[in-house]
Structures are given as C-alpha cells and as structure tokens.
Amino acid sequence: MLRGTWRVKVGLAQMLKGGVIMDVTTPEQARIAEEAGAVAVMALERVPADIRKQGGVARMADPEIILRIMDAVTIPVMAKVRIGHFVEAQILEELGVDFIDESEVLTPADEENHIDKHPFNVPFVCGARDLGEALRRIAEGAAMIRTKGEAGTGNVVEAVRHMRRINRQIRELTTKDPEELYAAAKELKAPYELVKYVAEHGRLPVPNFAAGGIATPADAALMMQLGAEAVFVGSGIFKSSNPRRMAAAIVEAVAYYDNPKVLARISRGLGEPMRGVDIHELSEGELLQTRGW
Amino acid sequence: MKVGILGFQGDYEEHARIFRSLGVDTILVKMPEHLELVDALVLPGGESTHFARIIKRYNLEEPLRAWNKPLLGTCAGLIVLASEVVDHHPGLTLGRLNVKVKRNAYGRQKDSFEAPVKVYLEGKEAEITGVFIRAPRIVEVGDGVDVIATLKDGEVVGVKQGNVIGLTFHPELSGDDIFHRYLIDMIPTVSP
Numbered sequence: 001m002l003r004g005t006w007r008v009k010v011g012l013a014q015m016l017k018g019g020v021i022m023d024v025t026t027p028e029q030a031r032i033a034e035e036a037g038a039v040a041v042m043a044l045e046r047v048p049a050d051i052r053k054q055g056g057v058a059r060m061a062d063p064e065i066i067l068r069i070m071d072a073v074t075i076p077v078m079a080k081v082r083i084g085h086f087v088e089a090q091i092l093e094e095l096g097v098d099f100i101d102e103s104e105v106l107t108p109a110d111e112e113n114h115i116d117k118h119p120f121n122v123p124f125v126c127g128a129r130d131l132g133e134a135l136r137r138i139a140e141g142a143a144m145i146r147t148k149g150e151a152g153t154g155n156v157v158e159a160v161r162h163m164r165r166i167n168r169q170i171r172e173l174t175t176k177d178p179e180e181l182y183a184a185a186k187e188l189k190a191p192y193e194l195v196k197y198v199a200e201h202g203r204l205p206v207p208n209f210a211a212g213g214i215a216t217p218a219d220a221a222l223m224m225q226l227g228a229e230a231v232f233v234g235s236g237i238f239k240s241s242n243p244r245r246m247a248a249a250i251v252e253a254v255a256y257y258d259n260p261k262v263l264a265r266i267s268r269g270l271g272e273p274m275r276g277v278d279i280h281e282l283s284e285g286e287l288l289q290t291r292g293w
Numbered sequence: 294m295k296v297g298i299l300g301f302q303g304d305y306e307e308h309a310r311i312f313r314s315l316g317v318d319t320i321l322v323k324m325p326e327h328l329e330l331v332d333a334l335v336l337p338g339g340e341s342t343h344f345a346r347i348i349k350r351y352n353l354e355e356p357l358r359a360w361n362k363p364l365l366g367t368c369a370g371l372i373v374l375a376s377e378v379v380d381h382h383p384g385l386t387l388g389r390l391n392v393k394v395k396r397n398a399y400g401r402q403k404d405s406f407e408a409p410v411k412v413y414l415e416g417k418e419a420e421i422t423g424v425f426i427r428a429p430r431i432v433e434v435g436d437g438v439d440v441i442a443t444l445k446d447g448e449v450v451g452v453k454q455g456n457v458i459g460l461t462f463h464p465e466l467s468g469d470d471i472f473h474r475y476l477i478d479m480i481p482t483v484s485p
Contacts, residue, residue, distance in 0.1 A: 002407045011426040011466050012402050015338050015368070018302035037346040039302065039339070074381040074396060075340055076427065098402035098427070121403050255301035255347055256323065 004121030009143035012076065012099065012123055013207040016040055016144075016230050020220065020251050021209075023047050023234040025065070027072035033237070036247035040076040040099065042232070043069040048105045048152030049235035049274065052286070058106040060088040063095055070096065078125070083292050084110025093122045099144070100124045102137075104291035105151045105234075114292065117141030127211065129162045129289055131169035135190035135198070136293075138206055145204060147228070148289040149212015152235050154276030156219040158289060159212045163226045166208065173199040212289070215240070215273045217253030217266055224257035239274035246270055294480060297322040297331030301347050303339020303369060307465040311473045325356045332480045333363040336370025338426065338463050341396065344373050345385035357387050363456040363479040364389060365472060371459035372396060372429050379432060390459045391435030392452055398430030410450055410462065412442050414475055421469040423450060423462035431461060 002008070019039025024030045030041045045061040046054065060081050070077045076098035081088035083102055088109075092100050102115055104127050117124040118141040127148035128134035134145045147166070149159030169188070173195065176184060181199055185192040197205050210228035214220055215236035223231055231254050233247075240246040249266040256262035284290070296312050298305045300321025309319045322328055336344070348354050366374040375386055377393040399406070410423035423444070431449045434440060442451025442460060451460045451472075456479045464472050 003403065003405065005407055007424055007466060008405045008407060008426065011424050011463065012405065014304040014307060014466065015340070015426055017304060017306070017339075018300075019340060019343055034342060037340075037343045039343055070401075075342060076402060093403065096401045096403055123402065251343070252347070252350070255343075259323075 006143070009123035010206050013125070013144040016076070016209075017207055018255060019230050020247075020254050021078065021230065021232045022237050022247060023232075024069060024238070027068050029238055029243070030069045030072045030077075032244055033247055034073045034075050036244065037251035038075060038247065039230070040078055041069065041073060042078045042080065042101065042234075043097075044080065047235040047238060048288070049154070049239055050152075051105060052152040052288075058082075060085070060092065060106070063091065066092070066095055066097060080106055081115070082106040083108040084113050084115060086115045089115055089120060089124075093120055097122060102126050102142075104148055104288045108291050114140050125209070127289070127292065128166065130165050131173075131198070132188035132190045133293070134166060134204060134208070135188060135194045138194055138204065139191045142206065144207050144209060146209040146211040146232055149210070149214070150279055150282070151212045151288050152277075153213045153279065153282075154215040154236060154239070154274040155213045155279055156215070156222065157213065157279055159210050159214060159223060160226065162212075162289075163210055163223060163228055167227045170198055170202060170204070174202045214250075215276060217249045217263060217270070220250045221253045221257040221263055224254055230254065236274055241271035246273070294318070294477070295320055295331045296477070297327060297334045299323075299334065299336045299344070299370070302343050303337040304463070304465060305335075305337045307463075308335045308337050308367075308473070311465055311468070311470050315470060315473060315477065317477060323351070325352050328356050328360060331362075333365070333476050334360065335476070336364070336366040336373060337465070338368035338370065341369040341372040341383035344369055345383045348373065348385055354385065354387070358389070361456075363476050365458045365460075365476045366390075367460045367463050367465065368426065368428060371431075371461060374457065374459050376435065377433075389457050390452060390454050391438050392431050392459065393433035393435070394429045394461075395432050396429050397427050398432070399425065399428055402427055407467075408444055410442050410444060412451070412471055414441055414471070419471060421464065421471060422467040423464075424466040425450075425462045426466075428461045431459075
C-alpha cells in the first residue's frame with residue numbers, strides 16, 4: 001500500500017475538476033459552502049479582501065480554526081501557507097488538511113525559494129501567472145496549478161490575463177520542432193522534461209484551475225470557457241449580500257459553464273456581488289501576484 | 294455506439310480518455326435528454342455531495358433510477374448508485390446497487406493510497422493497480438450483488454449487480470481499461 005504517490009496527489013486534484021473551491025473563515029460558512037455544492041473549502045482566518053484591507057503580515061491560519069472547519073464538513077479542506085514556509089506546511093500536513101495552497105495571498109516567508117513539495121504526502125496547489133512559473137511549481141512538486149489573478153479585488157481581469165497567457169504559451173509549445181524545445185525551456189526558465197511533456201500533450205501534467213478575483217457566476221463560467229478546469233472563489237461569496245445564493249449559483253455556473261440558458265437563469269436576482277477594486281487603482285506594492293517567481 | 298459520462302463535475306475527462314483509446318465515442322451527460330443518446334453511462338469520481346445536488350436540481354434523479362442500460366460508477370459515482378450510505382449522507386442515493394457504503398472511510402487525503410486490486414470478471418482473475426482517493430468503503434454487500442474486485446486481504450472494492458458496476462477506486466487514473474471494456478461488452482448488440 002503506497003501513500004502520497006504522485007498519482008494519489010494529482011488524483012485528488014482530478015476529483016475537484018468542474019467544481020468550486022470556496023474560501024471560508026468559520027464552520028458555519030463551511031457548511032453553507034458544502035450545502036451549496038462546493039467540492040472543497042479553503043479554511044482561512046481572513047478572506048483575501050480583508051487581508052488586503054488590514055495589511056500587516058498574513059500567516060497560516062490558527063490550527064484551531066482549521067480543525068473546527070475540518071470537523072464541520074465532509075468535503076476536502078484546504079489551507080494556505082506562506083511561500084517558502086515549509087514548517088507551516090508540516091503543521092498543516094500533521095493536522096490532516098487535504099490540500100495545501102502555497103499562496104501569494106499570505107506574506108512570503110522566503111523571497112527566493114518555494115517549498116520543496118515532493119517530500120510531503122499531502123498535495124500542494126500553487127499560483128502562476130505564466131507557463132514558466134507553472135512548470136517551475138510543478139517541478140517542485142505542485143499537484144495542481146491555479147492562476148494567481150489578483151486576490152481580494154473581485155476583479156477577474158488578472159485571472160483572465162494569466163489563464164490566457166498560460167494557454168497561449170501551451171499552444172505555442174505544441175507548434176515547435178523538437179529541437180526548439182531546449183531553447184523554449186531556457187526562455188521559460190522551466191525544466192526541459194516538463195516543457196517536452198506540455199509540447200507533446202498540449203496541456204499541463206496537472207489540473208489547471210482559475211483563481212484570483214472571481215466574483216460572479218459569469219466570471220466563473222468565463223474562466224471555464226477560457227480553459228480552467230475548476231474555480232477558486234475567495235472573497236466573492238462571503239463578501240456578497242447573499243452568500244448562500246451566490247455560492248449555489250457559482251457552483252451551477254461552473255457545472256454548466258457552456259450553457260448560456262442556464263447561466264442567464266442562475267444569474268438573476270443574486271443581490272450585490274462583492275464591491276471590487278479597479279486593478280489600476282492598486283500601486284505596484286499592493287499587488288499580491290508579483291510575490292513568488 | 295456511444296458511452297455517456299455524467300459530465301458536470303469530477304474526473305469525467307479521464308474516463309473519456311480511456312474510451313477514446315478503445316475507439317469508443319463519448320458524450321458528456323448533463324441534462325436528462327442527453328441520456329437518450331447513449332448506450333451506457335459512467336458516473337465518474339468527484340464529490341458526491343455536489344453530484345447529489347446537481348442530479349436533483351437538473352431533474353436527473355428519476356431518469357437515473359429508471360435507466361436500464363449498463364452503468365459504471367467509480368468512487369463518488371458508486372456512492373450515489375448505492376442503496377444506503379452510512380454516516381455522512383451525500384443527500385441522494387439512487388438505489389441501483391444493493392450495497393451499504395461509508396464515505397471517506399479510509400480517512401482524509403493523507404490516507405489515500407495505491408494498492409494492487411484483484412479483479413474477477415467472467416470467471417477470469419486479473420490484477421490491476423487501484424488508486425483510492427478519499428475512498429468510500431463497501432461495508433455491506435446485499436442480495437443479488439456479486440463481488441468483482443477485492444484488495445489482497447479480501448476487502449471488497451468492486452461489485453456488480455446485473456449490468457451495474459460500482460468501484461471504490463479509480464481505474465481511470467491508473468489507465469486500466471478492464472472495467473471500461475466490460476461496460477462496452479454489456480451493451481446489447483443489435484442484430485442486423
């Protein structure tokens with residue numbers, strides 16, 4: 001009997017496809033998410049919009065909060081660690097968290113190195129803004145990639161940019177001659193073997209999800225039509241005026257992302273989505289997506 | 294011949310890939326009318342609570358109860374096909390397999406595992422690799438149900454009742470096509 005194999009780690013990511021992973025900060029919110037059809041929850045102390053507002057150093061959530069959320073639901077529970085903070089990851093693994101997000105939303109603990117994710121039994125998800133970044137994370141052992149987007153803004157523009165870029169770069173690789181792949185690897189700053197895999201298969205070796213600024217059912221369906229295999233919704237649900245309805249509608253929007261008739265029906269009368277921020281109003285220093293490399 | 298895969302959530306693409314490698318066309322089943330287009334159906338792995346919600350909301354519950362063509366459910370698919378779920382009920386059971394199952398019975402993701410699985414189909418024995426992801430356990434096998442897969446220690450991980458198959462693991466993740474081929478073989482051939 002083998003635990004923590006690559007197949008077992010990527011396997012859980014495969015099971016989450018077509019679903020919505022929701023940020024929650026309390027057991028009550030976790031239950032609302034589960035009842036709405038979330039495939040997993042992300043247990044947090046604060047949602048990204050509040051992290052952005054309150055500033056200071058954002059760290060792994062208190063294990064007490066994470067354990068209470070794990071007790072409240074039967075779906076997988078994820079939690080975030082700071083980039084490079086492998087001890088926070090050891091703690092989350094010990095708690096029995098199902099997936100670890102090495103996340104730019106928290107304040108990085110190491111500005112040069114990400115966590116070596118291979119030795120862990122628990123799978124990791126990491127953010128990426130382009131193909132090179134995605135492949136570097138996979139090389140380190142990430143079993144799932146998500147776009148970084150710009151978390152806590154309720155503005156989907158950055159997630160769209162990152163998803164389009166990654167998929168465009170994948171398409172470009174599939175048109176290259178085998179001898180051009182070495183130079184492509186150099187350009188992408190990614191391992192040749194992974195570059196070769198993407199060129200041959202036309203996709204990443206792990207699921208590719210969308211995250212960062214998704215706030216409405218239409219946003220979620222947009223990301224799916226752009227090629228995301230599932231969607232993370234952070235502040236978008238519990239910062240809206242009717243979280244229960246918004247959660248259920250986003251779940252259905254992801255399941256029926258290619259059916260405008262369903263999308264039109266479920267988008268009606270949802271109340272106020274989260275307020276949102278124009279990306280151009282953020283200064284360079286306020287961007288979360290530039291954390292990590 | 295077309296095989297349908299319940300296609301609103303889960304690893305439906307991995308199942309489709311196996312059928313493609315066997316030269317079989319697939320379509321994703323997301324609405325009741327899609328069921329009329331297919332000769333067999335797969336309920337993939339995913340989250341059973343999500344399946345339950347969408348199956349009910351999109352009027353798939355009755356059609357799936359009445360569906361009499363070959364069916365294959367893996368993991369979450371097995372859970373909704375079962376007649377009874379102990380402890381954490383997903384919100385729907387279709388009663389297509391007379392078994393009692395327990396969700397996440399081996400524990401959380403850290404307890405997910407790969408292990409050799411013995412398969413017994415049509416009097417033949419085979420060994421494949423089973424990938425168990427937060428897997429359910431079949432805790433009781435009822436009347437009319439045959440055991441078709443076990444772990445080395447004899448624990449039941451696959452069952453068959455008539456033309457309905459349920460597995461607690463994911464042959465679609467290890468690329469073993471034995472159950473997919475068997476599903477296709479159960480489709481009645483129309484005489485010319």
